[in-house]
Amino acid sequence: MRIVTLILRTDPLNPSREILIQAARILLNKGIVAFPTETVYGLGAIIYYEDAVEKIFKAKMRPPDNPLIIHISTLDMLEEVALNIPEDAYSLINRFWPGPLTLILPRNPRVPKIVTGGLDTIAVRMPGHPTALELINVVGYPIAAPSANLSGRPSPVTAEHVIRDLMGRIDAVIDAGETFFGVESTVVNILEDPPTLLRPGAYPVEEIEKVLGRKIAIPDFARGLKYSEVALAPGMKYRHYSPEAKLILVESATDDYSVVVNKIIEAVRDIYSVSTSSDICIVSSVETSSYYRKLEKVKAVLIIGSRRNLYEVAKNLFKILRDVDNIGCKIVFVEGFPETGIGLAVMNRLRKASSSIIRV
Structure with missing residues (x-):
């Protein structure tokens, strides 16, 4: 069934409170909304509404074992979704959040496994985009959000890209112009020793290593040379970003x-x-x-x-x-x-x- 997709336009740095409340109501009513982050546009649902999260997978035609990144706006939300957070994680959080760094941490059992692709770990970050942060604040809950495109397609950096892929498949798009970085967040599994890069992104590995004071392991799948058998984070197991050409x-x-x-x-x-x-x-x-x-x-x-x-x-x-x-x-x-x-x-x-x- 085709959905009427609302297009909600706002200033990226000073987002309209009225627009954010409208988008939040959709999310609170178990809808799905595309919104800008500093990396790419994400397609969000409240993590505790499993029916809504399932809509993300259906709209994107995304494999169910490909986990979603949880987006938070406060450290209280971090402690709500993760357990046993290591000190190294806090070192990176203090330096890089809000910003394009995603950490793999132990899952709090209250986080539904549909969000994590069935895993006992979560991928979590605090976005560095005012519109994204304020939307999460208005909603009051963590938001699960992969990129707002059809699976396998290039990630969207404008609302127009989202509309081209997902018009009629999602409830709303918050159009706040072009994203800042244009590539997704860096994903690090901080639970391994040494910490392991799962996906390179907007924060260079070299900067993360400076904070940790040691090298990060960079497996072949993080270089794009092969695929991982298990997806601990997006971009590890399936082909991504491909044009039709x-x-x-x-x-x-x-x-x-x-x-x-x-x-x-x-x-x-x-x-x-x-x-x-x-x-x-x-x-x-x-x-x-x-x-x-x-x-x-x-x-x-x-x-x-x-x-x-x-x-x-x-x-x-x-x-x-x-x-x-x-x-x-x-x-x-x-x-x-x-x-x-x-x-x-x-x-x-x-x-x-x-x-x-x-x-x-």
Whole structure:
């Protein structure tokens, strides 16, 4: 049954109290509402309303063993949803919350297992977006929220992205403009020794290691090189972020972008030698876009940002992955980026979005 989806517009930094109350009433009546966070738009339900949480999985067509992140606005809420919180967790909380850091902690039994994918741990964070924080405050309960997109699609960084994927499937969207970071939160399992990165995100691993005073384990699935058999957090087990176009990632182990550029040019010419297709697109950095001008049949060269500013690349990533479909690209070559800082999150998303990877 198609739902009438309300679009509620507000200022991101000074959200309308009236709009927040309207959205809160929907949530309190067991509805589901998309709202902006500093990372991407989330699709929320009150964690204690299992029927409402189930609506999230149905609306997104999300596998039931893929856990949701619990969003809180106070430390009292943290103690409401988690047990036996370790000191290392509080060290990170004091430094990074509110903000894009999600921690894996022991689940309080009052948290329904539908929220955690059947696990005895939770993924929890305090968002650093005024609209998200105030919405949780007005509701008065923790909110479970994955990204507000159809499962497998690029995450939404604008309300328009949410509307395109979920119009008629959810009760409301709070439109507060574009999100701040453009990639999801960093997820760390603080219960392991050493702590383990489950998903790279807006906070670089290097900054988290400074606070902890030790290295964090980075398994292959956190780099996007494989998938985990068990999903302790979103993004671990299933393919994510994919456009409809066939995305081919070209990366260099030495971060030498000249060999990446040459490989893309060679690959495009190889395709043109056996095909008259004009639906090939290239996603490049500012520094390399001019090299592709000699490829006259390329449908579009989309500039994702500068190699000197990987935060810019991260912010534009999901918009670019949606743009390639909007302009009708069928095959998309994408340059790889260094895995330092937020570049690790960029490469995780690109590898998971890719149909194939060429390493040079």
